[in-house]
Amino acid sequence: MTQTFDRRTILKAGLGASAGLMVTGRVNSSLAQSPVRLTMAVWGGKAEVEAYNQVIAKYQAANPNVSIRLDVIPFGQFYQQLDTRLAGRQAPDLFRVTYQQVGRYALGKAAIDLSQFIDSGYSAAFTPSVWSAVNYQGKPYALPHHTDTFALFYNADMLAQAGVTVPTSLDQAWTWERFIQVAKLLKEKSIGSYPFAMSWQNSAVHRWMIYLYQHGGQLLNNDLTAPQINTPAGIETIAWTQSWFKEGLVPPSTSVKSAEPVQNLFANGTVAMMLNGNWQIPFVNQQMTKFKWGVTYLPRDVAMADDLGGTCVAISRDSKSPEVAADFLKFLVNEENMRDYISAAQFLPVRKSLVEGGVQYALRPDEMKVFVEQTKTIPQHLVSTVVLPTWGKFNPKLADELDLAFTSGQSPEQTAQNIEAHVKNILLSS
Structure with a gap:
């Protein structure tokens, strides 16, 4: 049985913790009312994993019917394991991915087109180079999370x-x-x-x-x-x-x-x-x-x-709850959570507001200023080359x-x- 939900209904059900969840059709009533379990595959050092877990805990506190398990895989094995799981149609709901790999997963339809989950104008909040990096044939197949250089x-x-x-x-x-x-x-x-x-x-x-x-x-x-x-x-x-x-x-x-x-x-x-x-x-x-x-x-x-370094996050074609996965993804990359994550894990922002307003790094702020300045020297042609499928x-x-x-x-x-x-x-x- 299906039922039409407007945005207010979904918010009452505990979903929609990030602003701007787009509801474009009919939502299965069990999606909003029953527990939803998501898996997110990442790699990362101690600071990165802790920063991911902090955002997950924050989202789960606001959405008690959603649980998110972080699957940490060594970087050297990450894409091999992910590709194996995709081939077996058992991929995680969300997965971390470098900008250089987005085109490959978009071309193979392993990552889903996120257009249906974002409002028009959503892209304007991000720096042009990283937004272009997550797009394939004019459609976003991941959302930018941070950059590094x-x-x-x-x-x-x-x-x-x-x-x-x-x-x-x-x-x-x-x-x-x-x-x-x-x-x-x-x-x-x-x-x-x-x-x-x-x-x-x-x-x-x-x-x-x-x-x-x-x-x-x-x-x-x-x-x-x-x-x-x-x-x-x-x-x-x-x-x-x-x-x-x-x-x-x-x-x-x-x-x-x-x-x-x-x-x-x-x-x-x-x-x-x-x-x-x-x-x-x-x-x-x-x-x-x-x-x-x-x-x-x-x-x-x-x-x-x-x-152009850094990573974005995609939703796999195997996700059984793509609407919820998309809601968490937008929560992950909103301004507040992006600031918290990059401050804790020593990354660089990809939202214009944070780039222009600056981020207060508790750890080695003078050194981080050097990296921020270096991001201004990334050639657009280099970006266009390394994000090709x-x-x-x-x-x-x-x-x-x-x-x-x-x-x-x-x-x-x-x-x-x-x-x-x-x-x-x-x-x-x-």
């Missing part, structure tokens, strides 16, 4: 020992040349086992793209229809990042296909600097007890560029080829040619 962590004691001072503003960021000079100085003085390390492990190739854009290059042409990696800019970027390994400036175990947690190497003093994201601040703050540390801006070349087909080959360049000495020219051929084939077959 990269900057340069440094061991203040080690750099002081080398007589090095760091930039204090974005326009004073080190050039590539100066960054390598500092790294070689640290190596010559035997300060730390290695000068630095880059966090792009587990095939996070989109993070290598930072340097490609800094050097004036692109993986694809302007309209995203053809490869553009086999160019001087592409080859030179491969050569520059390859030189880190050739010259012993980074640990050999930190290539793109490794699983080395570089934050551990930084915290214990193995490396003097690391290129990593703002979400590492709680870990470093807790673990790096023997050294003083700080954060400065990424090195730059002909341009400054940074990575075909990105998941580009990524493994890019990781294979870059790893060969970094660990086996494959020439930058051959690496660019191999990537170009693969990308061309994928685009032609899509």
Whole structure:
């Protein structure tokens, strides 16, 4: 039996805790009156998981007929487990997803179109880059939750020992040349086992793209229809990042296909600097007890560029209660809860009001300001590239080829040619 409910009825039933639940048709009466159980799959460190649980507890307190179980999966296994459960039609109701993966789940209809659950104008509250990232063919298949980006962590004691001072503003960021000079100085003085390390492990190739854009290059042409990696800019970027390994400036175990947690190497003093994201601040703050540390801006070349990081949340096609899942999702990303989450887990906001008004971070607020400034340097073309549904087909080959360049000495020219051929084939077959 079905019954028509207006918004007031649903609110009385305990649903609709987030503003703006759109009721577009007939709602099963048992949905509002009977207990609803949801599962949300995520990955994350201690601070992230605690922050998720705080929002869940808050929602459940306002909606006692809804229970939400958080399913925490290690990041290295997350997408494999999620895809297996989707194939078996036993996926969680909601799942965390990087912006780079949204297109793939939208194309395969594994995530549902959320248009039916949001009001017109809802998108205006979010920054344009992240809203475009969750859309596929003009429809949202996830809601943005937060973003993150990269900057340069440094061991203040080690750099002081080398007589090095760091930039204090974005326009004073080190050039590539100066960054390598500092790294070689640290190596010559035997300060730390290695000068630095880059966090792009587990095939996070989109993070290598930072340097490609800094050097004036692109993986694809302007309209995203053809490869553009086999160019001087592409080859030179491969050569520059390859030189880190050739010259012993980074640990050999930190290539793109490794699983080395570089934050551990930084915290214990193995490396003097690391290129990593703002979400590492709680870990470093807790673990790096023997050294003083700080954060400065990424090195730059002909341009400054940074990575679109962060995650959004989607609802799977297997959810038996998509209306309730959507209501919780909007509650999760509303202004108040977004502020609380990113403050606790050291992420960056994606709502315009929070970006413009600022967020008061209790932990290392000066360092967080650096990351906030870096978000202003994310190229829109980079965003458009990494959110393509075909990105998941580009990524493994890019990781294979870059790893060969970094660990086996494959020439930058051959690496660019191999990537170009693969990308061309994928685009032609899509």
